[in-house]
Each structure stands twice: as C-alpha cells, then as structure tokens.
Amino acid sequence: xxxxxIKGASKGFGPPGNRTEVLKNINLSVEEGEFVVIVGYxxxxxxxxxxxxxxxxxxxxxxxxxxxxxxTGPGPDRGLVFQNYSLLPWxxxxxxxxxxVDEVFKDWTKEQRKAHVAKYIAMVxxxxxxxxxxxxxxxxxxxxxxxxxxxxxxxxxxLMDEPLSALDALTRAQLQDEIAEIWLTNKTTVIWITxxxxxxxxxxxxxxxxxxxxxxxxxxxxxxxxxxxxxxxAINHDARFKKxxxxxxxxxxxxxxxxxxxxxxxxxxxDILPEDLTTVNSLQFLNxxxxxxxxxxxxxxxxxxx
Amino acid sequence: MSTHKLPMLELDRLWKTYDTPKGPATIVKNFNLKLxxxxxxxxxxxxxxxxxxVLMMVAGLSDLSKGNMILxxxxxVGPGPDRGIVFQSPCxxxxxxxxxxxxxxxxxxxxxxxxxxxxxMAEYYLSIVGLGDAMHKHxxxxxxxxxxxxxxxxxxxxxxxxxxxxxxxxxxxxxxxxxxxxxxLDLWRRNRITTLMVTHDVDEAIFLSDRVVMMTDGPExxxxxxxxxxxxxxxxxxxxxxxxxxxxxxxxxxxxxxxxSHIRPSREPQFVPSPDMAAELATHGMPFPTAAx
Numbered sequence: 293x294x295x296x297x298i299k300g301a302s303k304g305f306g307p308p309g310n311r312t313e314v315l316k317n318i319n320l321s322v323e324e325g326e327f328v329v330i331v332g333y334x335x336x337x338x339x340x341x342x343x344x345x346x347x348x349x350x351x352x353x354x355x356x357x358x359x360x361x362x363x364t365g366p367g368p369d370r371g372l373v374f375q376n377y378s379l380l381p382w383x384x385x386x387x388x389x390x391x392x393v394d395e396v397f398k399d400w401t402k403e404q405r406k407a408h409v410a411k412y413i414a415m416v417x418x419x420x421x422x423x424x425x426x427x428x429x430x431x432x433x434x435x436x437x438x439x440x441x442x443x444x445x446x447x448x449x450x451l452m453d454e455p456l457s458a459l460d461a462l463t464r465a466q467l468q469d470e471i472a473e474i475w476l477t478n479k480t481t482v483i484w485i486t487x488x489x490x491x492x493x494x495x496x497x498x499x500x501x502x503x504x505x506x507x508x509x510x511x512x513x514x515x516x517x518x519x520x521x522x523x524x525x526a527i528n529h530d531a532r533f534k535k536x537x538x539x540x541x542x543x544x545x546x547x548x549x550x551x552x553x554x555x556x557x558x559x560x561x562x563d564i565l566p567e568d569l570t571t572v573n574s575l576q577f578l579n580x581x582x583x584x585x586x587x588x589x590x591x592x593x594x595x596x597x598x
Numbered sequence: 599m600s601t602h603k604l605p606m607l608e609l610d611r612l613w614k615t616y617d618t619p620k621g622p623a624t625i626v627k628n629f630n631l632k633l634x635x636x637x638x639x640x641x642x643x644x645x646x647x648x649x650x651x652v653l654m655m656v657a658g659l660s661d662l663s664k665g666n667m668i669l670x671x672x673x674x675v676g677p678g679p680d681r682g683i684v685f686q687s688p689c690x691x692x693x694x695x696x697x698x699x700x701x702x703x704x705x706x707x708x709x710x711x712x713x714x715x716x717x718x719m720a721e722y723y724l725s726i727v728g729l730g731d732a733m734h735k736h737x738x739x740x741x742x743x744x745x746x747x748x749x750x751x752x753x754x755x756x757x758x759x760x761x762x763x764x765x766x767x768x769x770x771x772x773x774x775x776x777x778x779x780x781x782x783l784d785l786w787r788r789n790r791i792t793t794l795m796v797t798h799d800v801d802e803a804i805f806l807s808d809r810v811v812m813m814t815d816g817p818e819x820x821x822x823x824x825x826x827x828x829x830x831x832x833x834x835x836x837x838x839x840x841x842x843x844x845x846x847x848x849x850x851x852x853x854x855x856x857x858x859s860h861i862r863p864s865r866e867p868q869f870v871p872s873p874d875m876a877a878e879l880a881t882h883g884m885p886f887p888t889a890a891x
Contacts (some may be wrong), residue, residue, distance in 0.1 A: 332773075333773050333774070334771060334773075334774065423626075438811040455773065484740045487771040487772060487773050487774075488772045489772060492771070510876075512661065525852075525856055526848065528848070528852050529849060534845050538784070538836075538839040538840060541835075541839065542835070542836045542839065544773060545776060545835065545836075546836075548773075557725070557730065558720065559721070559722050559725050559726075560718050561718070561719075561722045562711065562716075562719055562722075563691075564708050564711040564716075564719065565757065566679060566680075566707035566708060566713050566756055566757050566758075567707055567708065567709060567710055568680075569678065569679055569706065569707065569822070570678065577710065581688075582710060582711070582712075583708055583710040583711035583715070584710070590840065596725050596728065596730055
C-alpha cells in the first residue's frame with residue numbers, strides 16, 4: 293500500500309460564478325521511503341497540492357490519504373518545511389526545535405528530549421550555533437533549523453514547499469547535497485516541490501511535472517535511475533541526466549506554450565530613429581523638421597501571447 | 599559607407615585597476631574583444647570575476663584604467679542612449695506605470711518625432727514583450743518576470759547601437775527565465791542590435807549567443823577562452839537541446855568553469871588557445887606568444 297495516495301482530487305478557490313479551478317484530476321501515489329519531486333511554474337498550484345497532503349487544504353472532489361486513512365487536517369505525521377523558514381524569532385535554534393519535540397514526544401523524559409534535539413541539530417551541522425537566535429543566522433542556516441525541526445518530529449513524510457527558493461545559488465547547491473545526504477541515512481519519505489528542473493533531477497528518485505494547464509494536472513512521472521550520492525559536477529556529463537533534463541524542460545515548456553491563446557493585433561512600429569543627444573545644438577535640427585526616418589512608415593502584423 | 603566591415607565594438611587591451619591602501623588592485627587585465635554588427639556575445643565566468651566590470655566599462659558607467667574602447671567607429675566616453683542597459687533588477691521608477699517608464703527614454707531620444715509616434719514606439723515594444731494588457735500598471739502590480747520584460751522593452755525602444763545585459767534573468771526562477779529568454783530572442787530577431795550579455799548560466803549563454811567569451815577567475819581576470827555557438831537562427835530550444843552538439847558545448851563551458859577558470863593564458867607558458875580564441879586574438883594583431891614560438 294502506498295504511504296500517500298491522492299485519487300482524482302481537484303481544488304478551486306472563490307465563490308461560484310467567480311471561481312478559479314487550480315487543480316484537476318490529481319492522482320499521486322508515493323511509496324514509503326521514496327523521494328518525489330514535483331516541478332512546476334510559479335502560481336500553477338504546487339503549494340495547493342502539498343497543502344492537500346499536509347491537511348491545510350481539503351480537496352473539492354477526490355480523496356487524499358496517508359497509510360490508507362483519509363487526511364482530514366494537519367498532524368505531526370506529516371512534517372512541513374516552508375520557503376520562509378517560519379521560525380519563532382524570540383527562540384534560539386535549540387528552543388525552536390525543542391518546541392516541536394516537546395509537543396510530539398510528551399511521554400519522553402526531559403533528558404531524552406534534550407538528546408533528541410541535540411542529535412538533529414548535529415545532523416544539520418548547527419551544533420556551534422545552537423544558542424543563536426534566527427536573526428543571527430544566514431538564510432541557509434535558518435532553513436537548516438527548519439529542516440531539523442521537521443525531521444526531529446520523525447514524521448512519516450517530509451513535505452517541502454520550495455524549501456530552497458529564497459537562497460542564493462551556492463547555498464542552494466550546498467543544502468541540496470546536505471538534504472540528499474540526510475535522506476540517504478534517514479530514508480524518510482520526501483515530497484519536495486520546486487520550480488528548478490535541475491534541482492529536481494539532482495535530488496529525486498521520481499520527478500513529476502505539474503503541467504500549467506488551467507486547472508493544472510500532473511504529468512507522467514519520470515524515474516531518475518542515477519546512483520546516490522550524486523556528484524553535481526559528474527552528473528553534468530551523465531547521458532541519463534542529459535536525457536531526463538531535456539525531457540523534463542521540454543514537457544514543461546510545451547505545456548506552457550499550449551496554454552497561451554494567440555491573439556493577433558495590429559501594431560505599428562513608427563519609422564523613427566533616435567537622435568544623437570551629444571550634438572543637440574548642431575545645425576542639423578534647423579535644416580530638417582521631424583525625426584530621422586529609415587523609410588516610409590511600415591506596418592507589421594505580429595502574434596502576441598495574451 | 600562600408601561601416602559594416604568595421605566591428606561595432608572594439609575593446610582593445612582594457613584594464614581596470616583600483617587604488618587600495620596596499621597599492622593598485624587589478625580587476626580586469628588586458629581584455630580584448632571585437633564584436634561585429636548584429637552579433638550576440640556572452641561573457642561568462644564565476645561571481646566576482648569582473649564580468650560586470652567589463653560591461654560597466656562598455657556602458658560608460660565605469661572609467662577605463664587603460665586601453666581603448668571604440669563604438670561604431672568612435673571612441674566612446676561616458677554613458678549614453680546609444681548603449682541600452684538591462685540590469686539584474688529592472689530598475690523601474692515605482693511611481694510611473696510601465697508605459698511611462700518606457701516613455702521616459704523614448705521622449706529623450708525621439709524628441710523630434712511627434713507625440714503619437716513616440717507613444718506608438720513604447721506601445722509596440724511593450725506589446726511584443728507580452729505586456730499589451732498590463733502596460734498601464736505600476737511596477738508594484740507586476741511580477742518580477744513582468745518587470746524585467748518592461749526593462750527589456752525599455753532598452754529596445756531606444757534602438758541603441760549596443761545592448762548591454764547584466765545578468766538580466768539572474769533573479770528569476772528557472773522556468774520564468776526560459777520564458778524571458780524566448781521574449782528576448784523574439785525582440786532580437788526583429789532588430790538585431792549588437793549585444794553583450796553577462797551571465798553565469800551556461801544554458802542561457804548557449805541558447806542566446808553567437809559567441810561565448812569565458813573569463814578567468816578574478817582578480818586580474820582576462821579572457822580564458824572563446825567558444826563559437828554554431829546553431830542556426832531562429833533557434834528552437836527543443837531542437838537545440840536535442841542536438842548532440844549542445845551537450846558538447848555545454849560540457850566545454852562547464853569544464854571551463856569547474857576546472858580551467860583559474861588558468862590565466864598570459865601566465866601559463868603551456869597555454870594553447872582554442873581555434874575560436876586564436877581567431878579573435880589574431881584580429882587584434884596579437885597572435886598568442888606560445889603559438890608563435
């Protein structure tokens with residue numbers, strides 16, 4: 293039995309008459325221990341999809357279930373990592389993580405919980421910064437705290453909603469490697485959402501494109517068969533990587549292209565040429581009236597995406 | 599006039615040095631490049647290697663410490679509307695609509711044209727970049743990608759002699775970046791302005807340009823290698839990505855950035871320039887020392 297299963301789910305927002313359908317006929321099944329990445333454009337409904345699994349959003353039709361039970365609301369069996377870290381600013385790293393641990397493992401002793409927190413701080417390599425406040429940490433470090441907090445709850449599935457989008461390219465690469473490494477030792481089920489095709493192929497077992505049709509649907513899953521740990525430099529020379537990358541990018545771009553309605557409109561490009569502003573006082577402006585022109589006015593019909 | 603035989607831009611032994619308490623620091627060293635009219639060239643290199651410094655010198659926003667720069671047969675001093683710039687952030691005036699932002703420059707360089715013609719100019723370019731319906735919105739109401747479209751339209755509307763792009767898509771997510779690359783190429787297909795673009799995205803460089811100029815790591819950055827991109831225009835991303843040459847070019851660039859960007863041709867006696875780089879050096883009348891020896 294798959295751990296997470298979504299069957300025929302759809303979701304829209306707004307009152308009848310002014311309704312926007314966001315997702316349609318979503319079918320997704322994620323096995324235990326699998327690393328699934330969903331790639332899609334900004335605003336195409338990726339977050340709505342992950343919120344369906346986290347229980348923050350209920351599907352209009354269809355069902356979402358975890359271990360065979362319908363998802364009715366959020367719970368500690370599904371850990372969520374947000375793009376904006378969502379740390380409590382007045383608590384330090386240790387306290388932020390302890391907050392989740394104390395809530396989930398109420399029957400443990402104080403020492404057990406403390407050791408548990410320390411273990412996850414060490415896992416994300418933040419032991420030296422354990423007593424710092426979020427504002428004293430860089431963006432990458434804050435996201436590591438957020439990952440540690442979520443993992444410390446030992447959820448059945450880790451849901452990551454564009455976890456690295458707010459970080460610069462170098463930090464992003466470093467955290468991709470780190471999270472992939474942590475996954476290798478933990479084997480927690482991961483559902484990761486991103487808009488970066490390269491990131492998707494680098495970390496995932498299975499990549500699923502979210503096609504920006506309106507409403508959006510999931511495309512065919514692509515299996516990434518490359519061995520782990522993956523070396524981001526070596527992978528560039530890997531034929532399987534190249535093939536997957538081409539396939540994924542063209543699938544997404546083609547789907548986007550199909551959604552654009554072509555409207556034809558008449559535009560006029562006036563035949564005027566820029567004046568040389570360094571010689572504004574020269575006599576040439578006295579000797580001619582009107583602008584420099586290339587030829588007579590030309591009209592052209594262009595196709596513009598609306 | 600046979601100006602088309604002359605290069606549109608000629609950078610001859612460009613140096614950039616800053617004075618520091620510890621003596622002068624050389625950022626860019628002996629940078630040579632010639633761009634033909636209608637050529638699209640990309641400068642690629644690691645962050646901080648001096649790519650943007652070169653671009654800002656061409657833009658006239660940064661002085662040359664040594665060397666010459668000739669634009670369309672004339673020595674260029676200081677910035678001007680003959681060089682259109684698109685920055686990484688769109689740099690729009692927030693209290694003006696997209697249309698008014700474009701009109702700002704248009705009113706300057708077409709001051710002899712009628713008001714109707716100037717309006718048409720701005721409307722034409724804003725429509726081509728896909729903002730036909732949104733041109734009277736303020737930047738605050740536009741997404742990051744749409745703002746950058748305004749920036750591109752603004753640069754093209756002035757019909758500059760040269761277009762300078764400083765990582766124009768660096769702040770966008772990858773899928774939006776692909777879209778805007780198409781928008782840029784579509785405009786460029788209509789008006790082939792000589793373009794120099796700075797990027798660190800290998801795929802972007804291959805898809806857009808005719809030649810990729812690779813810069814060594816800074817300081818004292820110089821041209822490390824040059825690669826011609828042989829794909830026909832107009833280009834189709836899917837066809838290019840399926841072309842076996844695409845991944846050869848990509849590997850060449852990635853290998854340079856990963857493994858060879860620290861090698862400085864001027865200091866490396868064993869350095870053998872690639873055919874594309876040797877051809878460029880020859881046009882400067884400076885065959886590479888080791889190649890001659």
